[in-house]
Amino acid sequence: MKTVPRVLVVEDEPAIAELVAVNLRHNGFQPIWAADGDAAQRELDAVLPDVILLDWMLPGHSGLQLAKKWRASARTKAIPILMITARGDEPDKIAGLDAGADDYITKPFSTQELLARIRAVLRRRAPETMNDSVTVGALVLDAATHRISFESEELKLGPTEFKLLHYLMKHVERVHSRGQLLDKVWGDHVFIEERTVDVHVKRLREALGPAGALVETVRGAGYRLTARPRTS
Ligand code: CA
Numbered sequence: 001m002k003t004v005p006r007v008l009v010v011e012d013e014p015a016i017a018e019l020v021a022v023n024l025r026h027n028g029f030q031p032i033w034a035a036d037g038d039a040a041q042r043e044l045d046a047v048l049p050d051v052i053l054l055d056w057m058l059p060g061h062s063g064l065q066l067a068k069k070w071r072a073s074a075r076t077k078a079i080p081i082l083m084i085t086a087r088g089d090e091p092d093k094i095a096g097l098d099a100g101a102d103d104y105i106t107k108p109f110s111t112q113e114l115l116a117r118i119r120a121v122l123r124r125r126a127p128e129t130m131n132d133s134v135t136v137g138a139l140v141l142d143a144a145t146h147r148i149s150f151e152s153e154e155l156k157l158g159p160t161e162f163k164l165l166h167y168l169m170k171h172v173e174r175v176h177s178r179g180q181l182l183d184k185v186w187g188d189h190v191f192i193e194e195r196t197v198d199v200h201v202k203r204l205r206e207a208l209g210p211a212g213a214l215v216e217t218v219r220g221a222g223y224r225l226t227a228r229p230r231t232s
Pocket of ligand 1: 011012013055056057058
């Protein structure tokens with residue numbers, strides 16, 4: 001039997017929350033409403049949702065603060081977060097992604113757009129069929145246990161960075177354009193801008209620490225993972 005995905009809707013405006021909840025329910029999701037960060041935390045402490053829809057502007061802790069907090073917590077770090085923002089500014093979107101959101105959606109949004117994005121983040125999170133282990137130099141990724149290490153030191157990566165690294169490691173030395181990475185790593189990318197790839201590559205390099213240099217930018221072409229980084 002197919003399980004119904006739980007969607008935690010963190011939104012302080014009851015009218016919007018109700019509209020979203022009705023639409024989710026009609027489309028095979030189980031919405032749980034939390035009006036602020038404290039209520040959301042209580043829900044997360046009880047049962048983990050499959051995805052979090054997180055409003056940026058909330059009383060008390062902002063959506064941005066909550067995204068950072070949940071990404072830092074072992075219990076909640078793997079749950080996809082879709083930020084809802086009324087702001088259209090690029091720096092805010094980047095800040096949301098940097099805080100750990102997987103994607104963002106700008107108010108006002110259509111039901112279809114919202115559903116498409118929720119399905120997309122859920123698909124991205126779907127278990128890899130390739131439960132293999134890949135090694136590039138001293139970098140080892142084990143898809144089965146979701147562990148990554150460099151020179152035997154374990155590294156912590158977010159879910160999107162993990163998937164991105166997995167793909168790059170499986171196609172080592174090959175150059176991938178942003179569009180190709182969106183196709184292969186994100187899958188459904190109709191709403192995702194190519195700049196999103198840059199944000200996640202930046203986060204990936206930071207998370208890799210000393211191994212970050214293995215992820216190279218190929219000017220005018222895209223990105224590649226190499227076992228032999230250029231020394232500059
Ligand atoms: Ca709000």
